[in-house]
Structures are given as structure tokens and as C-alpha cells.
Amino acid sequence: MRIVESLDKIGYTLLQGNLNAEAKEVVYDSRKAGKNAVFVCIKGTKTDSHDFIAQVLEKGVLVLVVEKELKELGEDLPEHVTVFRVKNGREALAHLSAARFGYPARKMVCIGVTGTKGKTTTTYMIKAILEAAGKKVGLIGTAGVVIGEQTSPTRNTTPESYELEYYFSKMVEEGCEYMIMEVSSQGMKMHRVDGIIFDYGIFTNISRDHIGPDEHKDFEEYLFYKSQILKQCKVGIVNQDDEHFSEIIKAHTCQLYTYGLKQKGDFRADDIEYVSEPDFVGLKFLVKGSWEFDVKVNIPGKFNVYNALAALSVCSFLGLSKEKVCHALEHLYVNGRMEIVHTSKRCTVIVDYAHNAVSMESLLNTLKDYQPKRLVCVFGCGGNRSKDRRYSMGEIGGRLADLCILTADNSRYEKTEDIIADIRGSLEKTKGKYLEIPDRRKAIEYSIVHAKEGDMIAIIGKGHEDYQEINGVRHPFSDREVIQEIIQAQRD
Numbered sequence: 001m002r003i004v005e006s007l008d009k010i011g012y013t014l015l016q017g018n019l020n021a022e023a024k025e026v027v028y029d030s031r032k033a034g035k036n037a038v039f040v041c042i043k044g045t046k047t048d049s050h051d052f053i054a055q056v057l058e059k060g061v062l063v064l065v066v067e068k069e070l071k072e073l074g075e076d077l078p079e080h081v082t083v084f085r086v087k088n089g090r091e092a093l094a095h096l097s098a099a100r101f102g103y104p105a106r107k108m109v110c111i112g113v114t115g116t117k118g119k120t121t122t123t124y125m126i127k128a129i130l131e132a133a134g135k136k137v138g139l140i141g142t143a144g145v146v147i148g149e150q151t152s153p154t155r156n157t158t159p160e161s162y163e164l165e166y167y168f169s170k171m172v173e174e175g176c177e178y179m180i181m182e183v184s185s186q187g188m189k190m191h192r193v194d195g196i197i198f199d200y201g202i203f204t205n206i207s208r209d210h211i212g213p214d215e216h217k218d219f220e221e222y223l224f225y226k227s228q229i230l231k232q233c234k235v236g237i238v239n240q241d242d243e244h245f246s247e248i249i250k251a252h253t254c255q256l257y258t259y260g261l262k263q264k265g266d267f268r269a270d271d272i273e274y275v276s277e278p279d280f281v282g283l284k285f286l287v288k289g290s291w292e293f294d295v296k297v298n299i300p301g302k303f304n305v306y307n308a309l310a311a312l313s314v315c316s317f318l319g320l321s322k323e324k325v326c327h328a329l330e331h332l333y334v335n336g337r338m339e340i341v342h343t344s345k346r347c348t349v350i351v352d353y354a355h356n357a358v359s360m361e362s363l364l365n366t367l368k369d370y371q372p373k374r375l376v377c378v379f380g381c382g383g384n385r386s387k388d389r390r391y392s393m394g395e396i397g398g399r400l401a402d403l404c405i406l407t408a409d410n411s412r413y414e415k416t417e418d419i420i421a422d423i424r425g426s427l428e429k430t431k432g433k434y435l436e437i438p439d440r441r442k443a444i445e446y447s448i449v450h451a452k453e454g455d456m457i458a459i460i461g462k463g464h465e466d467y468q469e470i471n472g473v474r475h476p477f478s479d480r481e482v483i484q485e486i487i488q489a490q491r492d
Contacts, residue, residue, distance in 0.1 A: 003038055003063060006095040007084055009195065015070050017082025021063045026100045026162060027056070028093055035060035038096060042089035043067050049089075057081065065092050094161035094194035104168035105196050108138070108176055111314060112183040112193070114229045115204025115239075117359075118307045119157075119182040121299070122204060124334040125311035126180050132328035133320045138171035140164070141182035143335055143464050147174050158187025161194065185216065188225040193232065200314045201233030201254065204306065205242045207358075223247060230254050237313045239306055240265050257290075259309040266290050267313040269305045276370045278345045282330075287312065293322045296330040299338045300350070301366035336463025338363075341483045347451040348372075349487075351479045353463025355382065355409075357392035360460060364400040373454030377401040378447050379461050380423070380440070383414030387422055394423040398432025401458075406436045407443035409461045410469040440468065441482050448486050459483070 003021050004012070023038035030052035033039055039061045041050045050068055057078070064083045066073065077083060086092045098105070111126060113119050120142045127146075130137045139146040144153045145167050152167075158181070159167070171179055183201075187193050206226055216222040223244065230236045230252035238249055240258035249256060259267040266289050273284040275296070283297045285305055290313075297308045312325050333339055342349040350367070354360045360379070367375055377397050381390040397404040406423055408416040416438045427434055437443035447457045459479050467474040 001096075001099045003065070003082075003084060003096070006099045007065070007086060007092060009095055010086060010088075010091050012065075012092075013085040015066075015083040015085050016077065016079070017063075021082040023063050026093065026096045027061070028089075028160075028162065030056050033059045033061050035062075037061055038063040038065060040089050040093045040096065041066045041068075042093065053077075065089060065096070088191060090161070090191035091194050094191050097162040097165040098195050100162075101165040101169040104165060104172045105179065107172050108168070108179045109200075109318070110196065110198045111178065111180045111200045111202070112196075112198040112229055112233060113180070113202045113204065113310070114183040114185070114188075114226050115202075116207045116226075118204035118303065118310070119184075121304065121307045121334050121337045122202060122310045123180045123182055124337070125307060125329065125332060126314060128332050129311060129315050129320065129325050129328040130178055130180075130318070133324045135178055136174070136176045137178045137180060138167070138174070138176040139180045140167060141180075147171055147176065156184070156186070156192075157182050158184040158192050160190075161192045164192060164196075183229055185222055185225040188228045189216070196232065198229065198233035199235065200317065201229040201236045202310050202314060203227070203229060203236065203238045203242075203248055204310055205239050206244050206248065227251060230256075235317065237310060239310070241306070257313065259313050260306070267309050267316070269309055272302065272305055274300070274369050276348070276372075278343065281340055281343055281348050281370065283308075291316050291322070293326065295326050298330055298332045298340070299334065300340075300370060301338055301363075302369070303362065303366070304338065336465070336480075338366075339463075339480065341480050342448075342487050346453050347448070347455040347457055349448065349457045349459065349483050351463060351483070352458060352460045353465075354458075354460040355462075356389055357396055360393050361396045361400070363458060363460065364396065367456050367458060368400065370456060372456035374402040374452060374456070375400070376403045376405065376447050376451070376455055376457045378405040378407060378443050378457065378459045380407045380409035380411075380416070381419050381461070382410045383412035383416075383419055390419060390422040391426040394426035395430060397423075398427035398430030398434070401432065404432060404434040405443045405447055406434060408438055408440045408468065408470075410465075410467075411471075412469050413471060440477070440479075444479065444482050445486050448483065449490070 025037040027033050027037045028040045033056035039056045067089050113122050127137050142157050144151050227248050233254045236254035237257045241260035257266040268288040269285045271286045336353045339351045354363045406420045466478045468477040
């Protein structure tokens with residue numbers, strides 16, 4: 001590939017060398033540098049890859065993309081080395097990576113989902129609907145990269161641009177017609193999705209989150225980067241009920257549609273019912289507006305009405321039948337997100353990723369809407385994290401649950417007993433009932449074995465995670481698998 005063909009899109013200055021320079025590979029990690037590669041220098045918060053130019057030249061790299069002037073690089077570069085200067089190395093990396101893999105995103109229908117909450121659930125709803133219609137789908141998000149039956153873990157919700165393009169290319173190779181991905185605000189800020197034009201962009205909601213030294217400086221910046229998806233998509237679909245709706249859509253350049261519970265939306269939900277039956281716990285509602293039909297959703301909670309509306313809204317543009325949409329949503333499960341692992345006349349057992357005060361309070365209030373005889377909550381808190389989280393979760397559990405079972409989460413380098421003691425301190429102030437069972441497996445087992453008829457048991461904090469981190473070591477552990485083993489043992 002000719003370097004300038006990618007850099008033309010963002011602007012560049014040729015500092016030295018050949019304007020027609022070519023490369024077969026794109027590298028931003030000096031350890032992976034080699035001949036026929038262009039090395040993209042990125043000035044990060046912790047490392048500056050400009051410092052590794054000498055090492056990559058020794059490995060045979062002949063083309064550099066830098067953010068600095070030649071005099072700032074601190075050494076005389078050989079004349080045969082071509083050097084392009086750009087304003088932002090990450091931006092250049094995104095465009096070069098897309099070219100390296102032959103622009104694979106253009107070969108699929110691309111659906112991007114952003115928002116503070118609901119991204120994972122919404123993407124999995126869309127995936128389920130498309131697969132019910134016989135479509136091959138690739139997915140990228142919190143739970144990793146999913147291509148067919150294969151799942152690969154990722155470090156970030158939205159991976160680095162090179163990794164993204166690599167995964168896109170694998171999806172194309174596997175015959176995927178659709179690509180669905182969670183688009184994080186950090187992904188936008190760090191230019192990981194630059195150059196991608198989504199066919200459909202969904203904005204679920206926004207609230208104060210991800211604000212801090214290593215994320216966003218304030219809510220305004222957070223909102224700015226979230227809303228960029230509406231400038232990178234052809235069709236935008238936005239939750240009109242969000243209190244920041246007018247700010248979200250202010251700078252949009254796409255064709256805009258809305259969803260929500262209000263009367264003016266393009267896709268609306270009405271006649272919402274909470275359903276709790278021995279073989280089904282979830283929601284029923286009537287879809288109105290651009291589509292009209294009855295739907296059942298196999299996940300509890302009013303906020304999942306919004307997620308379902310977002311999913312079926314985008315699917316309405318894809319020529320899918322209402323029957324396929326309805327079947328997929330009624331038989332849906334999302335790994336670790338309001339996931340109903342077991343339901344019977346005696347009890348319902350739910351696994352959820354709720355690991356902070358906001359998500360825990362929302363979850364427990366949602367489950368109380370189903371009027372269980374008892375709401376039992378099994379939870380702990382992660383170690384080496386703010387103690388405020390423990391205090392607030394203890395208070396919420398004591399106030400909203402009929403029984404809390406305090407146990408281990410990812411204790412990391414702390415003692416589980418110390419973490420439980422912090423939770424207990426705030427829980428006791430509420431006069432709420434609780435037990436302490438530090439072993440998470442035994443805590444889950446106790447909640448199920450001692451369940452009373454009509455109990456709803458929420459096992460929270462880990463969700464989709466398949467490990468427990470203790471003293472820096474990850475041990476295999478899945479809440480879902482433990483529940484299934486206990487239920488099976490009871491049957492035997």
C-alpha cells in the first residue's frame with residue numbers, strides 16, 4: 001500500500017524521503033517491527049514510541065509516521081528512511097490499518113452502539129435477531145470478539161484500531177454479513193474507530209461516568225466523544241427520553257430516528273407488563289410507530305424495554321420479519337447481563353455484572369417490580385478499589401434486599417474478610433438482614449439450597465467474567481456454571 005493514499009485523508013507533511021513510499025505491514029509496537037513495515041509513532045501518557053525509532057530502524061523499517069519535527073527526534077535519520085509527519089499518530093494508525101487489511105468494514109453492514117448503559121445488551125439483542133434470521137454476524141464489545149462460535153478476549157471494549165481492522169478482516173473471511181460493535185467514548189477519544197462509517201449508529205443514553213484522570217476530564221468531554229457516533233454513521237437511532245437528548249443530537253450529520261416511551265418517537269413502547277412465570281421472567285409490551293406489533297423480552301427490567309426498542313429499531317431497516325424479531329427477543333439471553341440462569345416455581349436465579357452502587361440500585365429496584373416473596377442478593381466488592389463502592393453497595397443491599405449474602409468478588413491483593421467487613425459496616429446501619437459466607441461457591445450454593453418458594457436470587461458483581469482474581473492470580477470461576485452445577489446436583 002502507498003502510505004500517502006491513507007494519509008491524504010488526514011493531512012501530512014513529508015519531512016524526508018520518498019513520497020511514493022510503500023509498506024506491506026503497519027506496526028505501532030516496536031517489538032513487532034520488521035522489513036516492509038511502516039512504524040507509526042504515538043505519544044502516549046506513559047510511553048512515547050518516538051523513543052524507539054533507533055530500534056525499529058535496526059530491524060529494517062524504512063518508513064516512519066511521526067508526530068514530531070525531525071529536530072525533535074534527537075538523532076539524524078538515514079537519508080533512505082522516509083518520514084511523514086502527522087498531527088495525531090493514532091488517527092494515522094486507524095487509516096493505515098484500514099488500508100492494510102483492505103478496508104474490511106466496507107464489506108459488511110456495520111452497526112455501532114454507544115451510551116453509558118445498555119451497549120452490551122443491545123448489541124447481543126441485535127445479534128440474536130440477525131442470527132434468528134439466518135445471518136452471519138460478528139460482534140465486538142465488553143465480552144470480547146465473537147465470530148460465529150468463537151470468542152476471543154480483548155483488553156478494551158473498543159480495541160485499538162489495528163486490532164479492530166484485523167478482526168473485521170477475520171469476520172469477512174468467515175462470511176459475516178453484519179458487524180456489530182460497542183463504541184466506547186475512549187475508543188472515540190483515542191481515534192480507534194477513525195475512518196469507519198457505520199451504516200447505523202445507536203445512542204442508548206448518557207449519565208455521569210468514566211470521568212477521571214485516565215478517562216475524561218468532565219461530563220462535557222464525555223458527551224462530546226459519545227455524540228461523535230452521530231457524525232460517523234449514515235442512520236442514527238437515539239433514545240429520545242434521555243435528559244440530554246438535545247445535546248446528544250446537536251451536531252449530528254446523519255439521518256436521525258428516535259425511540260422511547262414518549263408519543264413523538266419513531267419507535268415507541270406502550271402497555272408495558274412485567275411478567276414473572278415459572279418458565280418466563282421478563283417483559284411484554286406493544287411496539288408502536290414505524291413498526292407495530294406485540295413483543296416479549298426474556299430479560300427483566302424497564303431499561304431493557306429501551307434496549308429492545310433500540311435493537312428492533314435498527315432491525316426494522318434491515319428487511320427482517322417481525323416474527324424473527326419476536327422469536328429472538330423472547331428466547332434471548334445475554335451473558336452476565338440480567339441473565340436468568342434458572343427459573344422454577346420455587347425460585348428464579350439471575351446473574352448480573354452490577355459492580356457499583358448505580359447499577360446495583362437499578363438492578364434491585366428492577367427486580368422488586370416483579371414482587372418476589374424475598375429478594376436475595378449475593379455480592380462482594382473488588383479489592384484494591386475505592387472503599388466508597390463497598391460502603392454504598394452495602395447500604396443499597398441492606399435497604400433493598402430482603403437478605404444479603406456477603407461473599408468474595410475479585411479480592412485481588414486484599415483479604416476477602418476485610419472487604420466484607422467494610423460492606424458490613426454500612427449494611428448494618430440499615431438494619432437489613434445478612435449472612436457472611438466468604439467462599440463464593442458456598443455462598444451461591446446456600447442461596448439456592450435454602451431458597452423459599454417465590455424467591456428471586458440476584459448473584460451480582462461478576463456477570464460474564466469466568467475467573468476470580470486472588471493475589472494477582474486469575475482462577476477459573478463462572479457464576480453461571482456454579483449455579484447450573486448446584487441445580488443439577490439438587491435434581492440428582
